[in-house]
Amino acid sequence: MASLIMAEGVPAHVAVHRVGAEARLDSSVWMGRDVVVKQRVVKGYRHPSLDKAIQTSRIRNEARLLMEARRAGIAVPVVYSVDYADNRIVMEEVKGARVKDALNELPEPEARGVCAKIGEIAARLHASDIVHGDLTTSNMLLEGE
Numbered sequence: 001m002a003s004l005i006m007a008e009g010v011p012a013h014v015a016v017h018r019v020g021a022e023a024r025l026d027s028s029v030w031m032g033r034d035v036v037v038k039q040r041v042v043k044g045y046r047h048p049s050l051d052k053a054i055q056t057s058r059i060r061n062e063a064r065l066l067m068e069a070r071r072a073g074i075a076v077p078v079v080y081s082v083d084y085a086d087n088r089i090v091m092e093e094v095k096g097a098r099v100k101d102a103l104n105e106l107p108e109p110e111a112r113g114v115c116a117k118i119g120e121i122a123a124r125l126h127a128s129d130i131v132h133g134d135l136t137t138s139n140m141l142l143e144g145e
Contacts, residue, residue, distance in 0.1 A: 040087035
């Protein structure tokens with residue numbers, strides 16, 4: 001585990017959770033809470049000032065949309081901190097299996113129920129004028145049994 005100093009000056013221990021094309025997700029502890037630190041990946045092929053502007057815009061939009069989704073009654077992680085200087089969001093860690101993985105393990109009737117719930121959530125997002133942009137089962141977690 002590496003040590004990371006958060007913007008608030010609180011040391012946290014970090015374990016890599018997942019690395020994707022757009023961001024790195026790390027599990028950590030922040031102010032006594034289990035969190036995920038989402039760090040946007042710098043794109044070396046972009047001019048640094050353009051990359052910074054794009055990353056800042058994406059972080060701002062993501063944090064805003066998470067809060068709007070929560071107000072719409074969608075179960076999304078709580079956003080605790082947004083650090084524009086380092087392109088980082090600290091959010092609640094939600095325990096659960098990726099829906100992509102869970103669907104392969106569930107009996108068909110339960111898998112159909114999960115898929116129906118995904119449709120309900122997508123409809124609620126759209127009714128609240130929120131468009132996800134990358135609505136895949138890899139970006140969803142299934143909590144509980």
